[in-house]
Amino acid sequence: MYKTAKSWAAEVESQLLPYVDKPAQYLGGEYNTVEKDWQQAAATMALLFPDLYEIGMSHLGMRILYEVVNKRPEYLLERVFAPATDMEKLMREKHIPLFSWDNYHAVRDFDIVGVTLQYEMSFSNILNMLDLAGLPLLAADRAGDGWQWPLVVAGGPCAYNPEPLADFFDLFIIGEGEDVEPELLDLYTECRRAGLSREQFLHRAAALPGIYVPQLYQPVYTEDGRLKAMQIEPDAPARVQKRLVQDMNTALFPECQIVPFAQIVHDRAVIEVMRGCNRGCRFCQAGIIYRPVREKSPEVLRAQAAKALTATGYDELGMISLSTADYSCVSPLIDQLLADHSADGVSVSLPSLRVDAVSVGLADKLQTVRKGGLTLAPEAGTQRLRDIINKGVNEEDIFAAVQAALTAGWNTIKLYFMAGLPYETDDDLRGIAQLARQILALGRSRAAAADMDAKPRRPLNITVSVAFFVPKAHTPFQWFGQNSRTELQRKRELLFAEFKDIRGARLNCHDIELSFLEGVFSRGDRRLGQVLLAAHKLGCKFDSWHEHFAYDKWLQAFDQAGIDPAEYAERQFAQEDCLPWEHIDCGVSKKWLWQEWEKAARAEKTLDCRQGPCNGCGICPALGCENRYCESEVAE
Amino acid sequence: MSIRFVYQVDGVLKFLSHLDLLKLFNRALLRASLPVAYSEGFNPHPKISFGPPRGVGQEGRRELGDLQLKEPLQPEVVMQRLNLALPKNLRVVAAKEIADDAPALMAEINLAVYEAEFILEPALLAAVKDKAAAFWAADRVEILRKRPKKRDKMIDLRAGVQYLEWQDNTLCLEIPFAETGSVKPAEVLQYLLPPGCGAAYRLARVGLFVQSADNQRREP
Ligand code: SF4
Ligand code: SF4
Numbered sequence: 001m002y003k004t005a006k007s008w009a010a011e012v013e014s015q016l017l018p019y020v021d022k023p024a025q026y027l028g029g030e031y032n033t034v035e036k037d038w039q040q041a042a043a044t045m046a047l048l049f050p051d052l053y054e055i056g057m058s059h060l061g062m063r064i065l066y067e068v069v070n071k072r073p074e075y076l077l078e079r080v081f082a083p084a085t086d087m088e089k090l091m092r093e094k095h096i097p098l099f100s101w102d103n104y105h106a107v108r109d110f111d112i113v114g115v116t117l118q119y120e121m122s123f124s125n126i127l128n129m130l131d132l133a134g135l136p137l138l139a140a141d142r143a144g145d146g147w148q149w150p151l152v153v154a155g156g157p158c159a160y161n162p163e164p165l166a167d168f169f170d171l172f173i174i175g176e177g178e179d180v181e182p183e184l185l186d187l188y189t190e191c192r193r194a195g196l197s198r199e200q201f202l203h204r205a206a207a208l209p210g211i212y213v214p215q216l217y218q219p220v221y222t223e224d225g226r227l228k229a230m231q232i233e234p235d236a237p238a239r240v241q242k243r244l245v246q247d248m249n250t251a252l253f254p255e256c257q258i259v260p261f262a263q264i265v266h267d268r269a270v271i272e273v274m275r276g277c278n279r280g281c282r283f284c285q286a287g288i289i290y291r292p293v294r295e296k297s298p299e300v301l302r303a304q305a306a307k308a309l310t311a312t313g314y315d316e317l318g319m320i321s322l323s324t325a326d327y328s329c330v331s332p333l334i335d336q337l338l339a340d341h342s343a344d345g346v347s348v349s350l351p352s353l354r355v356d357a358v359s360v361g362l363a364d365k366l367q368t369v370r371k372g373g374l375t376l377a378p379e380a381g382t383q384r385l386r387d388i389i390n391k392g393v394n395e396e397d398i399f400a401a402v403q404a405a406l407t408a409g410w411n412t413i414k415l416y417f418m419a420g421l422p423y424e425t426d427d428d429l430r431g432i433a434q435l436a437r438q439i440l441a442l443g444r445s446r447a448a449a450a451d452m453d454a455k456p457r458r459p460l461n462i463t464v465s466v467a468f469f470v471p472k473a474h475t476p477f478q479w480f481g482q483n484s485r486t487e488l489q490r491k492r493e494l495l496f497a498e499f500k501d502i503r504g505a506r507l508n509c510h511d512i513e514l515s516f517l518e519g520v521f522s523r524g525d526r527r528l529g530q531v532l533l534a535a536h537k538l539g540c541k542f543d544s545w546h547e548h549f550a551y552d553k554w555l556q557a558f559d560q561a562g563i564d565p566a567e568y569a570e571r572q573f574a575q576e577d578c579l580p581w582e583h584i585d586c587g588v589s590k591k592w593l594w595q596e597w598e599k600a601a602r603a604e605k606t607l608d609c610r611q612g613p614c615n616g617c618g619i620c621p622a623l624g625c626e627n628r629y630c631e632s633e634v635a636e
Numbered sequence: 637m638s639i640r641f642v643y644q645v646d647g648v649l650k651f652l653s654h655l656d657l658l659k660l661f662n663r664a665l666l667r668a669s670l671p672v673a674y675s676e677g678f679n680p681h682p683k684i685s686f687g688p689p690r691g692v693g694q695e696g697r698r699e700l701g702d703l704q705l706k707e708p709l710q711p712e713v714v715m716q717r718l719n720l721a722l723p724k725n726l727r728v729v730a731a732k733e734i735a736d737d738a739p740a741l742m743a744e745i746n747l748a749v750y751e752a753e754f755i756l757e758p759a760l761l762a763a764v765k766d767k768a769a770a771f772w773a774a775d776r777v778e779i780l781r782k783r784p785k786k787r788d789k790m791i792d793l794r795a796g797v798q799y800l801e802w803q804d805n806t807l808c809l810e811i812p813f814a815e816t817g818s819v820k821p822a823e824v825l826q827y828l829l830p831p832g833c834g835a836a837y838r839l840a841r842v843g844l845f846v847q848s849a850d851n852q853r854r855e856p
Contacts, residue, residue, distance in 0.1 A: 013648060024653065263656075313662070315666070
């Protein structure tokens, strides 16, 4: 604690909360929060989630970091979320700075301000929140006055291409935060005690594995404006390698989970059954950056589930991971959890399903998604394209999953696809409609069969949701230029024309403009910082909330910064090009990613190394780690 | 067996809606592992019920709730266990056993007593007091009530207030629950305040009562 902090509780209670919509979302002190003494803390940290409380509190990473830091008696961490627009307006009117939820401390009084980067379209919110906190936005503007301003740091999936945000942050944490976060706090307190300057601290931090200090890396561009290389200060590592937790069984996990007062999006107790997914879908960034697979043992999970449920009083337990149906002991674990808790009225849920009958069987066993809707993600409409993107799903899997769902009594199925994928043709898009027709036909024959045993059935309804593909850094598709807006528009129209005559199917497509901007930033470089600054000044925020997204302002911001957004989104990188995120090392080799990109061109599949030999993605040797699968039997 | 408990809610928790509070109690019951009775049916829920909802932003000094248990337990034990499972700014302060067939709180309670502590400079406070005196003397005081997605409605504020009294800067208000809908204390307070003052008061519901035709009152 290097600053005394005034609590703004009185102002918040009397001048803000009586006048805002849904005040319950701004209340700290929820059950299972920890009480810490500001005066006693060696270092204080504010953790910012750049979206509303209902989204931020649904996020497991936020809860894990809260636990990891507060577990250390000498550190204090408080949570901060984005105020809704009515709240923000009042705060600005009354000159009340952005505060922490836990004790209404001003964000600017913390030693460290950490921001979680979950999706590109929250970037404008980050700048808005820093501004509302009264902090200079640019790291350079905070550096002049020594330690007057907090250190502003960031981590999370978007830190794997930190460049568009590089101007705003003092440092980035690459990879999983459990270990490195406390190390950073240790280093911070050590340096402050030793009387080191901000500058000296940043040089020391750069030597910490997993820490990227952008000011020590300066991009050099060619004359035609392409990135040539990074000029790196001698004491900074050439590449910053991600951090990871080797053994999830012993990793700290928040069992006493905070129970929000307000309704949040995922309002339930959770266990994290594993981390990582090696299925290798070529569009998927999570499948690369969270490698390798680290499963927890069923015994550990059973204990954590029991503790989380009693500590929270929730009656729902979510089994979280990228692909829970792939967990080695998923079926016995579910049986065990149901045996342990269903008598108490607890239900168990899976966040996502694999497209096959087995997964649907699991969902049926859980009975949670109560015959409302079942969600399946075949991602592409034809086998050829599914092989290109390495989505290991074939037509039989899809139909078997649908059959299983119909048998179990679902009559609403949601299907997720992407459009604008590499090597996609119009036939692939028509394939989506074709698949929809076939699935509806299955539903009809089922209904006809049911008629015979005289049970009236509601006809099958399907919703087809199409997202426009955004290429992401550190994936085999990172070299691919996004389809232009006109091309996506044409594809959108084609899809709607195809679906016009399909009765029982509803088509919805994501926003093209939003996908385009996401595409600009996901593979963007440092020059985009100027655009973000301009967009912030024009008032952009909450871009992922339809009612707030202001595309024209974004275009104006690009214009002001003299940058053509299409050049960024549509840029096809060559093999020899220096990628803006080249100095960030996710452990999976660039060579392997390129091989995957070439295999995609040949529609050649790559198997999950869970099912076969190592296919050489490089992470295990690079990080000295290995896939950890749990024993397939569960102790009775 | 049935338990009636008295609880207090203050601090920022006064901003919870009735529904938020219901959810909170349901989870606290599970955390406290009390042998709560559940309703029958497809979607069983714990048998807990409350008095009339309190407005968002009001503190509660003597709020009431009923709880049904499957197994007998000392009311004090219920209170202790519940308190361990409640967040700060919310606490049970009394509990007693009641008959299983005791009338529901919602059905019985017909009077709420409020206290509003004004935070105003003396001149403004004097103006409020004058206006309150005129209000008390009037036969009718009509205001337009704004209703979301409905037409504004004319209501008689004066008819909705049974009694008012000052103690220094605190106004005590008695508002009966009328079948046709009762007035909200905030409506009275806003009427008394000069425009532009915002919510320059701290409002608490201090008691809930059963009032008989001869004006005798008791706490249920
Ligand atoms: S299954 Fe595919 S899309 Fe899902 S997390 Fe794994 S790699 Fe990503
Ligand atoms: S290095 Fe080999 S074994 Fe390890 S995750 Fe990659 S493909 Fe699998």
